[in-house]
Amino acid sequence: MIRTAGPATFSLQEERFEQLFHATYRDVLAFTLRRLSDRASADDVVSETFVVAWRRFEQVPADPSEALLWLYRVAQYGVLNAERGMRRRATLRDRLRTTVPVTALDGQRVVALDDEAESLARAFATLPEDDRTILLLSAWEGLRPAQIASVLGCSSGAAATRLSRARTRFEQAVSSGDEAAHIEDDR
Amino acid sequence: MNTRDPFDWLHSVNPVPDSTGLEKPRSDPAAQALLERIREDAGVSLRHRRHVRRFLIPVVAVAAVTTTAAAAWVLSRKADDPTQVACFRADDRDADIVGLAGDGDPISLCREVWETGQLGPSPGPPALQACVLVSGIVGVFPGENDDVCRRLGLNPADLSGDRGAGSIVAVQDRLAERFISECVPFEDAVGIIEGELEDAGLDNWTVVLADARAPERPCASVAFDVATRSITVVPVPVPPGG
Numbered sequence: 001m002i003r004t005a006g007p008a009t010f011s012l013q014e015e016r017f018e019q020l021f022h023a024t025y026r027d028v029l030a031f032t033l034r035r036l037s038d039r040a041s042a043d044d045v046v047s048e049t050f051v052v053a054w055r056r057f058e059q060v061p062a063d064p065s066e067a068l069l070w071l072y073r074v075a076q077y078g079v080l081n082a083e084r085g086m087r088r089r090a091t092l093r094d095r096l097r098t099t100v101p102v103t104a105l106d107g108q109r110v111v112a113l114d115d116e117a118e119s120l121a122r123a124f125a126t127l128p129e130d131d132r133t134i135l136l137l138s139a140w141e142g143l144r145p146a147q148i149a150s151v152l153g154c155s156s157g158a159a160a161t162r163l164s165r166a167r168t169r170f171e172q173a174v175s176s177g178d179e180a181a182h183i184e185d186d187r
Numbered sequence: 188m189n190t191r192d193p194f195d196w197l198h199s200v201n202p203v204p205d206s207t208g209l210e211k212p213r214s215d216p217a218a219q220a221l222l223e224r225i226r227e228d229a230g231v232s233l234r235h236r237r238h239v240r241r242f243l244i245p246v247v248a249v250a251a252v253t254t255t256a257a258a259a260w261v262l263s264r265k266a267d268d269p270t271q272v273a274c275f276r277a278d279d280r281d282a283d284i285v286g287l288a289g290d291g292d293p294i295s296l297c298r299e300v301w302e303t304g305q306l307g308p309s310p311g312p313p314a315l316q317a318c319v320l321v322s323g324i325v326g327v328f329p330g331e332n333d334d335v336c337r338r339l340g341l342n343p344a345d346l347s348g349d350r351g352a353g354s355i356v357a358v359q360d361r362l363a364e365r366f367i368s369e370c371v372p373f374e375d376a377v378g379i380i381e382g383e384l385e386d387a388g389l390d391n392w393t394v395v396l397a398d399a400r401a402p403e404r405p406c407a408s409v410a411f412d413v414a415t416r417s418i419t420v421v422p423v424p425v426p427p428g429g
Contacts, residue, residue: 014226015273015320019281021222022212030206037202047221054225120196139197170193 017054024068025050028075034140035079045078069150072141076133076151123173131166138163271324272296276306278328278335280320292346293317297327317344355392355411358383362409362418376407376420384418395419 028049032042052074053060061067124132137143137151145160152159203209212218274297276283285300294315301311312329318336320326325344328335333343361383365371371379380394395417397410404422411418 015324015326016284016286017225018222018321019284021218021225023281025212025215025218026206026209029209030203033203033209034201043217047224050221051225116191117196117200120191120193123193124197135194135197139194140201140203167194170197174193 041082048078049075072151119177123177134166273326274300275328293325319344370406370425373407392416397421
């Protein structure tokens with residue numbers, strides 16, 4: 001006799017969960033480390049994410065790629081919670097500044113790049129939170145609009161539009177910053 | 188003035204460009220601690236799991252100084268949970284699974300699944316091997332011999348004798364049918380369950396009474412826990428039509 005679902009499916013669910021855990025743990029940890037510079041906070045968010053995944057395992061997509069996007073969605077909430085109470089924009093700007101690559105560059109170029117990075121980071125920090133979120137999903141996780149849609153819980157079309165608008169606003173923010181710097185220099 | 192594309196810049200300052208540079212979860216203490224916590228959250232008996240681990244360490248040590256044939260015999264063991272089988276698509280612990288709850292020989296059960304085409308082209312691989320997974324259930328993998336289990340870090344399953352699944356699954360079916368179809372008074376439940384266990388020769392199972400009895404829950408339902416070999420009697424309201 002074969003039954004595909006029985007009253008005692010617990011062990012099998014655990015087996016499937018462990019598969020998911022081992023397949024996605026590093027990606028989820030990387031996702032949180034990119035957004036939270038503090039390793040302990042990142043570990044906490046990863047922990048919460050997988051606990052939620054276990055408790056709602058029936059909602060986790062069976063497809064591994066889709067499951068990872070589902071985990072990113074949960075982790076994104078965790079990151080936002082972890083950032084609550086912090087001076088978020090300043091924190092993120094500082095984080096971006098410190099991650100600018102400076103190796104193999106001569107001194108003059110490093111200074112120039114630091115200035116440029118500073119203005120880009122400042123412009124990025126002026127963006128609305130939704131814009132920053134979608135830009136980072138695209139730039140850091142390399143997600144396409146359809147995948148971003150899964151993380152944000154919107155349609156693919158809406159994700160594509162929001163991404164496009166966010167990129168435009170980012171460029172505008174950089175231009176505005178440049179103009180302000182020129183005015184400052186001319187004084 | 189900025190000369191770089193802002194989006195390219197954002198991409199270039201990714202603090203963790205590649206997750207494969209991070210510690211693998213199997214060797215990351217934080218990951219292992221998290222997994223253990225989730226197992227606790229899930230209600231898995233840690234005492235039981237630790238027992239399995241303690242068992243494995245000395246057995247592996249013995250195997251190292253015995254012949255291959257002897258090692259194969261020593262390493263095989265019974266499944267902790269004989270009521271379930273996981274049929275794997277490939278000889279890989281991360282491969283897709285079709286899960287079964289049923290009685291009978293695990294390899295025959297998974298052979299049936301392969302023949303339905305659910306795991307790949309029918310009739311499937313020429314040979315299947317049964318191993319005991321970390322969760323204590325039997326996993327059946329494609330493979331010519333039980334080396335596949337050892338390669339995956341698992342024990343070959345000892346399928347000799349009565350797995351016990353037939354008996355407990357049959358008891359489970361009979362009790363479920365009765366307790367769902369009518370309101371079995373809570374006071375009568377223990378006697379009925381013990382009678383079924385006795386008839387099936389399952390004298391190593393125990394019956395546990397749950398708390399939370401109340402006048403509005405005069406009937407009984409049953410919950411099986413294979414890990415502790417216990418059946419819990421749970422008070423429930425009168426079923427519709429009962």
